[in-house]
Amino acid sequence: MMNRKTIFSLSLLATFLISTQSLCQSDEDAFFIKDIYNHSLSDSKAFDWLTILSTEYGGRLTASAAAERSVAYTKSLIESLNMDEVWLQECTVPNWIRGEKELVAIINSKSEGTVLIESTSLGNSIGSGPNGVFAEVMEVRGLDELRAIPDDEVKGKIVFFNRPMDPTQIRTFNAYGGAVDQRSRGPAIAGSKGAVAAIVRSMTTLIDDVPHTGVTIFNEGETYIPAMAISTSKAELLSDLLKKENIKIYLENHSELGPDKTSYNVIGEIKGSTYPNDIILVGGHLDSWDLGGGAHDDGAGCIHSLQVIETLKALDYKPKRTIRCVMFMNEENGLGGAKAYAKESNEKNEYHMAAIESDAGGFSPRGIGVGGETAVFESKFQHIRPWRDLLRSYGVDLTPGGGGADINPLKSQGGLLFGLRPDSQRYFDFHHTKNDNIEAVNQRELELGAAAMTSLVYLLDKYGIDGGK
Amino acid sequence: MMNRKTIFSLSLLATFLISTQSLCQSDEDAFFIKDIYNHSLSDSKAFDWLTILSTEYGGRLTASAAAERSVAYTKSLIESLNMDEVWLQECTVPNWIRGEKELVAIINSKSEGTVLIESTSLGNSIGSGPNGVFAEVMEVRGLDELRAIPDDEVKGKIVFFNRPMDPTQIRTFNAYGGAVDQRSRGPAIAGSKGAVAAIVRSMTTLIDDVPHTGVTIFNEGETYIPAMAISTSKAELLSDLLKKENIKIYLENHSELGPDKTSYNVIGEIKGSTYPNDIILVGGHLDSWDLGGGAHDDGAGCIHSLQVIETLKALDYKPKRTIRCVMFMNEENGLGGAKAYAKESNEKNEYHMAAIESDAGGFSPRGIGVGGETAVFESKFQHIRPWRDLLRSYGVDLTPGGGGADINPLKSQGGLLFGLRPDSQRYFDFHHTKNDNIEAVNQRELELGAAAMTSLVYLLDKYGIDGGK
Numbered sequence: 001m002m003n004r005k006t007i008f009s010l011s012l013l014a015t016f017l018i019s020t021q022s023l024c025q026s027d028e029d030a031f032f033i034k035d036i037y038n039h040s041l042s043d044s045k046a047f048d049w050l051t052i053l054s055t056e057y058g059g060r061l062t063a064s065a066a067a068e069r070s071v072a073y074t075k076s077l078i079e080s081l082n083m084d085e086v087w088l089q090e091c092t093v094p095n096w097i098r099g100e101k102e103l104v105a106i107i108n109s110k111s112e113g114t115v116l117i118e119s120t121s122l123g124n125s126i127g128s129g130p131n132g133v134f135a136e137v138m139e140v141r142g143l144d145e146l147r148a149i150p151d152d153e154v155k156g157k158i159v160f161f162n163r164p165m166d167p168t169q170i171r172t173f174n175a176y177g178g179a180v181d182q183r184s185r186g187p188a189i190a191g192s193k194g195a196v197a198a199i200v201r202s203m204t205t206l207i208d209d210v211p212h213t214g215v216t217i218f219n220e221g222e223t224y225i226p227a228m229a230i231s232t233s234k235a236e237l238l239s240d241l242l243k244k245e246n247i248k249i250y251l252e253n254h255s256e257l258g259p260d261k262t263s264y265n266v267i268g269e270i271k272g273s274t275y276p277n278d279i280i281l282v283g284g285h286l287d288s289w290d291l292g293g294g295a296h297d298d299g300a301g302c303i304h305s306l307q308v309i310e311t312l313k314a315l316d317y318k319p320k321r322t323i324r325c326v327m328f329m330n331e332e333n334g335l336g337g338a339k340a341y342a343k344e345s346n347e348k349n350e351y352h353m354a355a356i357e358s359d360a361g362g363f364s365p366r367g368i369g370v371g372g373e374t375a376v377f378e379s380k381f382q383h384i385r386p387w388r389d390l391l392r393s394y395g396v397d398l399t400p401g402g403g404g405a406d407i408n409p410l411k412s413q414g415g416l417l418f419g420l421r422p423d424s425q426r427y428f429d430f431h432h433t434k435n436d437n438i439e440a441v442n443q444r445e446l447e448l449g450a451a452a453m454t455s456l457v458y459l460l461d462k463y464g465i466d467g468g469k
Numbered sequence: 470m471m472n473r474k475t476i477f478s479l480s481l482l483a484t485f486l487i488s489t490q491s492l493c494q495s496d497e498d499a500f501f502i503k504d505i506y507n508h509s510l511s512d513s514k515a516f517d518w519l520t521i522l523s524t525e526y527g528g529r530l531t532a533s534a535a536a537e538r539s540v541a542y543t544k545s546l547i548e549s550l551n552m553d554e555v556w557l558q559e560c561t562v563p564n565w566i567r568g569e570k571e572l573v574a575i576i577n578s579k580s581e582g583t584v585l586i587e588s589t590s591l592g593n594s595i596g597s598g599p600n601g602v603f604a605e606v607m608e609v610r611g612l613d614e615l616r617a618i619p620d621d622e623v624k625g626k627i628v629f630f631n632r633p634m635d636p637t638q639i640r641t642f643n644a645y646g647g648a649v650d651q652r653s654r655g656p657a658i659a660g661s662k663g664a665v666a667a668i669v670r671s672m673t674t675l676i677d678d679v680p681h682t683g684v685t686i687f688n689e690g691e692t693y694i695p696a697m698a699i700s701t702s703k704a705e706l707l708s709d710l711l712k713k714e715n716i717k718i719y720l721e722n723h724s725e726l727g728p729d730k731t732s733y734n735v736i737g738e739i740k741g742s743t744y745p746n747d748i749i750l751v752g753g754h755l756d757s758w759d760l761g762g763g764a765h766d767d768g769a770g771c772i773h774s775l776q777v778i779e780t781l782k783a784l785d786y787k788p789k790r791t792i793r794c795v796m797f798m799n800e801e802n803g804l805g806g807a808k809a810y811a812k813e814s815n816e817k818n819e820y821h822m823a824a825i826e827s828d829a830g831g832f833s834p835r836g837i838g839v840g841g842e843t844a845v846f847e848s849k850f851q852h853i854r855p856w857r858d859l860l861r862s863y864g865v866d867l868t869p870g871g872g873g874a875d876i877n878p879l880k881s882q883g884g885l886l887f888g889l890r891p892d893s894q895r896y897f898d899f900h901h902t903k904n905d906n907i908e909a910v911n912q913r914e915l916e917l918g919a920a921a922m923t924s925l926v927y928l929l930d931k932y933g934i935d936g937g938k
Contacts, residue, residue: 042637
């Protein structure tokens with residue numbers, strides 16, 4: 001039996017050993033993460049890749065020729081990274097076609113006469129056809145307000161959704177989340193009440209002439225009506241005019257939904273040396289809207305993910321766990337790629353120990369959100385919380401609340417989901433517009449995003465998320 | 470005598486009261502800071518003001534007509550804010566004149582022939598005159614390297630300073646700090662060793678064709694030589710050529726230093742109701758380089774400071790301490806305004822309890838640096854440290870290491886110095902170039918900077934920095 005003194009000494013020694021070990025580990029980690037940042041900021045390929053992706057393969061609307069060409073391009077990129085395996089994964093995607101002519105105009109108002117309104121059709125909606133729609137406009141500020149109006153007051157009208165994004169939200173994604181139901185569900189609800197078309201204020205806090213597209217959703221059995229976004233400047237004008245007089249609008253567009261098509265997720269994998277069944281996924285989505293180059297949304301996320309691999313390879317890092325880089329197809333208007341990926345993964349009983357999505361732009365990283373099933377989240381988050389100190393010196397915090405549209409279906413596998421959280425102030429200046437081009441991306445900011453993700457992948461690979469191995 | 474139980478109960482009560490009080494205060498502060506952000510993000514004048522300042526009063530080089538006009542403009546702005554007092558403070562400033570023609574060219578190289586190099590004269594240097602300088606180029610990477618070279622090898626040459634900014638620094642200001650001695654002191658040291666001119670690689674991590682100006686310093690008795698910055702792309706080319714052959718450059722510019730002039734700091738003040746002798750200064754510098762609009766450097770800092778006042782006034786806040794808004798003249802090439810301000814302040818035995826400078830651009834704020842005399846810093850920083858929790862929810866941290874060129878002379882008064890720390894990734898894309906214009910500024914980012922400064926001013930005013938009052 002040990003006496004008290006012995007126990008005390010042993011416990012001191014243990015404390016010493018633990019603290020020594022953790023000190024050394026922490027130093028080693030700090031040095032490796034510094035290497036990651038050094039490489040990302042001085043020898044990264046990210047900006048050149050994104051320049052090509054967003055200019056030569058811009059406007060990668062799901063099912064379009066550009067999207068299919070971008071599959072081939074990013075497959076060739078991923079192949080150049082010398083991973084263990086690269087493949088395309090089939091998925092079924094909607095085939096929405098914008099059509100050529102898009103026109104919204106105020107006709108013969110008393111004070112302004114006829115005014116052309118900058119506009120763009122909403123994804124997955126159908127067009128008016130060549131005869132257009134000519135009808136009186138009614139403004140609402142939200143879905144509940146519309147629901148409360150008797151159907152006969154809506155019937156035959158063009159419903160104008162005009163609730164602005166709240167500029168006082170610090171994270172602009174919260175402002176987006178607080179307004180976007182008008183775009184995603186407003187047209188279907190308007191259609192169900194007899195409206196002949198819907199127009200939606202663009203999702204941005206800027207007041208300018210640039211319309212922002214995006215998906216709108218008509219569920220089975222709902223009445224399709226033409227649905228277009230209009231610029232915020234003209235939304236303001238229209239709202240002002242409606243305070244003074246009845247306004248009629250002519251709207252014409254030619255969108256259509258063709259039969260579904262087959263497309264592909266682009267995937268590369270490095271097999272883990274010790275725990276090959278623990279998968280760490282990094283990904284973004286390859287499709288974009290057609291108006292711009294899809295540089296921030298989500299070329300940046302794809303390139304971030306590719307750069308993670310390039311950096312680990314350049315530093316000759318051999319992962320213990322399997323690292324998979326996935327460029328998902330069809331996040332914008334159907335999530336066909338995400339559904340196919342999750343289905344096959346679940347059928348194979350895969351375990352995504354961690355999935356990291358970058359789909360918030362290529363801006364300076366401020367943090368990484370962390371999420372997961374309620375039952376497992378707290379203990380796993382406690383385990384990785386000490387990594388905050390390593391990341392904070394790079395201005396990156398780990399905060400609860402993470403994931404992303406493409407990886408959320410993997411949550412039920414019991415791992416952690418992460419979402420890169422770049423500075424969000426500029427995102428909705430460009431989001432879903434003709435201006436989402438490489439000129440809006442700063443090279444260093446893009447590289448820092450990749451470095452933050454790479455650092456997290458390194459820590460996840462080295463330590464897991466359970467403290468067990 | 471109280472029994473133990475009574476003591477325990479009293480102490481519980483005290484704890485309760487203290488925690489209730491601090492909870493209430495903290496809530497009150499959180500609400501007020503939320504009001505500050507709400508106003509700044511929805512009703513701010515900052516972006517409109519900066520648009521006017523950087524377009525109609527762009528290129529505010531000290532002693533230029535634009536600088537003098539900007540004094541009048543910002544005085545009118547500050548007068549519109551209904552402060553207790555507004556005044557101009559005289560200061561003596563250098564009168565550097567760029568001159569019209571600026572030319573640097575590689576002449577007749579074997580592999581590239583004659584190559585025009587994008588260039589710009591450095592502030593406070595003198596020109597070559599109409600005959601120019603035509604001489605062989607020698608490249609160095611730093612001042613020490615140059616100092617170690619025998620004078621007779623330098624004599625008659627054009628010294629080319631080509632140490633790049635280190636891209637692996639996370640804060641680009643550190644990279645700037647690690648390279649800028651070549652610009653600020655290189656030419657004088659080259660001159661002292663017999664060089665006939667100096668050219669300096671532009672201070673940016675970008676490789677592009679845009680030259681960056683900036684001040685160079687010749688102390689009394691040092692030999693003035695022509696000194697110009699060249700674009701990074703041509704610095705790379707020149708360096709490549711020098712590896713293969715001797716290169717001669719023709720350089721011509723017409724800069725001159727006229728006799729000193731009188732200019733002005735623009736100052737407004739709200740008198741404190743309770744502690745009028747505790748001064749809280751917010752400021753930026755009004756002068757800029759002449760090439761661009763001076764939007765980030767430092768129009769943003771001036772407008773931040775004005776917006777602090779506008780927001781406090783809009784929220785009907787009555788400060789206990791004196792709040793002074795100062796737009797300093799001549800930060801870029803002489804600090805004439807800062808010197809005059811500190812001199813008068815010290816003569817009047819003023820106490821700047823706090824001085825906050827914004828001179829790092831109008832980007833998303835990441836933090837506020839805090840500095841002060843070593844003897845007092847630690848205790849005062851401990852006192853304000855709890856404010857971090859209030860500011861962190863807005864993505865703003867308080868970190869040791871603050872101040873700014875214009876306010877540093879006030880440190881000896883024993884207060885705290887603060888420097889707004891915006892995200893620095895994009896700053897040196899524009900710094901001191903023709904591209905430092907309003908197009909490079911994002912409205913929300915600018916407004917968030919003003920809100921962070923206003924929140925700090927509010928806390929400083931309410932609680933002081935000593936815990937005493």
